Amino acid sequence: MSTQQKPDPNRDAPILWARNLVKRFGRVTAIDHCDFELYPGEILAVIGDNGAGKSTLIKALSGAVSPDEGEIHLDGRKVQFSSPLDARKHGIETVYQTLAMSPALSIADNMFMGRELRKPGFAGTWLRKLDHARMAQIAREKLTELGIMTIQNINQPVETLSGGQRQGVAVARAAAFGSKVVIMDEPTAALGVKESRKVLELIQEVRDRGIPIILISHNMPHVFEVADRVHVHRLGRRLCVIDPRQHSMSDAVAYMTGAKVPDEAPAEVAEPA
Amino acid sequence: MTTRHTTAEEYERDLTGAPSSQAEFEERRSPIQRVQHLLHTTPSLVPLFVLLVSVAGFGLLVGANFFSAFALTLILKQVAVTGIVGAAQSLVILTAGIELSVGAIMVISTVIMGQFTFTYGIPAPLSVLAGLGFGALIGFINGNLVARVKLPPFIVTLGMWQIVLAANYLYSGNETIGSDQITTSAPTLQVFGGTMQIGGAVLSYGAIMMVVLVLVLAYVLRHTAWGRHVYAVGDDPAAAELAGVKVKRVLVSVYTLSGLICAIGGWVLIGRIGAISPNSGQFENINSITATVIGGISLFGGRGSILGMMFGALIVGVFTLGLNMYGTDPQWTYLLIGMLIILAVAVDQWIRKVAA
Numbered sequence: 001m002s003t004q005q006k007p008d009p010n011r012d013a014p015i016l017w018a019r020n021l022v023k024r025f026g027r028v029t030a031i032d033h034c035d036f037e038l039y040p041g042e043i044l045a046v047i048g049d050n051g052a053g054k055s056t057l058i059k060a061l062s063g064a065v066s067p068d069e070g071e072i073h074l075d076g077r078k079v080q081f082s083s084p085l086d087a088r089k090h091g092i093e094t095v096y097q098t099l100a101m102s103p104a105l106s107i108a109d110n111m112f113m114g115r116e117l118r119k120p121g122f123a124g125t126w127l128r129k130l131d132h133a134r135m136a137q138i139a140r141e142k143l144t145e146l147g148i149m150t151i152q153n154i155n156q157p158v159e160t161l162s163g164g165q166r167q168g169v170a171v172a173r174a175a176a177f178g179s180k181v182v183i184m185d186e187p188t189a190a191l192g193v194k195e196s197r198k199v200l201e202l203i204q205e206v207r208d209r210g211i212p213i214i215l216i217s218h219n220m221p222h223v224f225e226v227a228d229r230v231h232v233h234r235l236g237r238r239l240c241v242i243d244p245r246q247h248s249m250s251d252a253v254a255y256m257t258g259a260k261v262p263d264e265a266p267a268e269v270a271e272p273a
Numbered sequence: 274m275t276t277r278h279t280t281a282e283e284y285e286r287d288l289t290g291a292p293s294s295q296a297e298f299e300e301r302r303s304p305i306q307r308v309q310h311l312l313h314t315t316p317s318l319v320p321l322f323v324l325l326v327s328v329a330g331f332g333l334l335v336g337a338n339f340f341s342a343f344a345l346t347l348i349l350k351q352v353a354v355t356g357i358v359g360a361a362q363s364l365v366i367l368t369a370g371i372e373l374s375v376g377a378i379m380v381i382s383t384v385i386m387g388q389f390t391f392t393y394g395i396p397a398p399l400s401v402l403a404g405l406g407f408g409a410l411i412g413f414i415n416g417n418l419v420a421r422v423k424l425p426p427f428i429v430t431l432g433m434w435q436i437v438l439a440a441n442y443l444y445s446g447n448e449t450i451g452s453d454q455i456t457t458s459a460p461t462l463q464v465f466g467g468t469m470q471i472g473g474a475v476l477s478y479g480a481i482m483m484v485v486l487v488l489v490l491a492y493v494l495r496h497t498a499w500g501r502h503v504y505a506v507g508d509d510p511a512a513a514e515l516a517g518v519k520v521k522r523v524l525v526s527v528y529t530l531s532g533l534i535c536a537i538g539g540w541v542l543i544g545r546i547g548a549i550s551p552n553s554g555q556f557e558n559i560n561s562i563t564a565t566v567i568g569g570i571s572l573f574g575g576r577g578s579i580l581g582m583m584f585g586a587l588i589v590g591v592f593t594l595g596l597n598m599y600g601t602d603p604q605w606t607y608l609l610i611g612m613l614i615i616l617a618v619a620v621d622q623w624i625r626k627v628a629a
Contacts, residue, residue, distance in 0.1 A: 085517055100515035102508040104575045109501055114517020116498040128497040157313070 021070035030056035032236035045223040048233030062094045063087030093178030103159035108139040142176045164195025220249040317581035331595030342473035352590035353479035361534035362561035363582040368507040369574025370426030376557035377437035382408045382539035387450040387549035397461035405536045412532020416525035445551040452547030465544030479541040507574030
């Protein structure tokens with residue numbers, strides 16, 4: 001195995017880790033004996049070329065795909081997710097690239113989709129009445145905490161929001177319910193410069209609140225701006241984990257494209273392939 | 274907002290230079306946009322407005338007779354069955370489906386209620402339950418074919434329409450059970466034909482059933498998790514699934530409930546026409562779609578309100594009675610209703626543009 005690890009003795013135990021994950025689709029091996037660690041309170045970026053298998057790795061961690069081999073441990077316990085819902089119940093929230101929101105429904109409706117709060121007492125128990133007021137209040141609090149209250153009306157439909165605001169709501173939803181880990185898949189891919197900036201702030205805000213984040217992104221400047229560590233994925237497995245403060249973006253691109261091998265001392269910068 | 278970050282990391286210093294006002298919600302609305310936005314949030318306003326205008330219009334055209342409590346409650350009575358079946362249709366259309374077998378389910382339920390009572394001698398209340406259960410069962414089958422076998426709703430219900438209608442004729446032997454026979458030996462079947470008189474208004478129990486059913490469904494759709502899930506599934510099933518909605522279960526429950534409501538419509542139909550005929554209610558599938566569409570429920574799913582559907586059914590009723598009282602060729606009704614359908618969908622498309 002060419003996987004190079006940099007164990008940090010000062011760290012706590014990883015909150016989420018995986019060993020020897022394998023996933024095959026027919027004759028294609030999408031992840032090939034891959035290891036993975038996420039430590040408490042960090043932003044871990046996962047980068048890799050198209051087809052490197054990073055999205056399959058993320059799907060395995062978020063429950064969308066079940067690995068053929070290997071094991072995943074969350075918070076010191078071995079876990080096996082049968083679905084994204086299952087992973088969610090364990091405290092892993094995913095912000096999908098598509099955001100997974102219902103455009104015609106309100107912000108509050110979307111934030112509580114699938115985990116609505118019912119009114120206490122007779123109305124809630126027997127008439128199954130939702131507590132719209134409380135859900136709106138919590139939604140507003142969550143958005144305010146993350147500093148995205150440029151949204152005036154929590155009951156306005158999501159489709160009336162800008163792309164950045166929608167992303168903000170999706171992040172707020174994940175942060176509100178993701179008790180252990182938040183996974184973000186290309187959160188800035190569809191956004192403009194200003195909105196990306198806002199979302200990057202949000203990601204750091206969530207991290208500062210103590211929730212570790214797995215960030216999947218193709219955008220190197222964004223990765224290097226917010227990540228504490230960068231997991232470089234290549235040919236179905238982890239090639240190395242680099243510290244963005246000690247490596248350049250060119251290094252990262254060189255590693256992930258195979259132009260450079262991380263075992264060598266990263267003194268000189270190789271040309272990206 | 275940018276001063277929130279106090280950690281001394283290099284990259285965050287740049288953030289203070291970034292403008293803090295991104296992604297603001299701009300308040301720049303012309304009166305037309307305000308109307309568009311209002312309709313977007315309250316979709317039943319259009320059919321309500323059209324309903325009021327058409328009542329007023331026919332009042333002017335036909336004269337004071339049209340405003341009489343009797344005439345207005347007659348409309349309610351006439352649209353009761355369409356309104357109930359339309360409620361079933363609305364639920365399915367909210368999930369971005371279509372239910373072509375509503376009329377057939379309704380008719381076969383009436384036939385089962387009748388045959389069970391008169392051929393097998395089962396007590397009428399039990400026969401009614403059997404009819405309701407059978408309606409729900411067909412809906413359940415439709416729901417599973419749509420949600421689990423993943424067939425398009427149009428195809429599933431088109432096929433089911435033929436199957437159920439044929440089964441209805443085969444089972445009943447194309448035989449009508451007469452009104453007198455029902456009245457003397459099984460009045461339970463006709464219970465919705467009963468009326469109550471309040472002044473000049475004659476409210477049939479069928480009409481009351483329609484209003485109550487629509488109000489209950491409006492509550493359920495607005496105020497329960499299941500209701501919100503119905504909208505979410507119609508809006509974007511993939512997103513709903515990822516957000517934690519059990520999409521298949523919601524779809525099956527919607528079609529099952531829809532089948533049950535059709536059977537209730539059948540029960541009301543017996544009260545309305547008195548007899549049980551396998552030939553009745555032939556056009557209820559089209560009528561229910563008409564009411565739903567005129568009521569502003571989007572055929573693309575996820576938008577609209579069931580109250581709008583009821584207003585839509587009432588609009589059709591007002592046109593039918595109004596033109597009848599005015600004494601024109603009834604074809605004018607169909608012509609105008611046809612125009613209303615196209616207009617309603619055009620308005621729906623316009624409202625959707627609020628999203629863009």
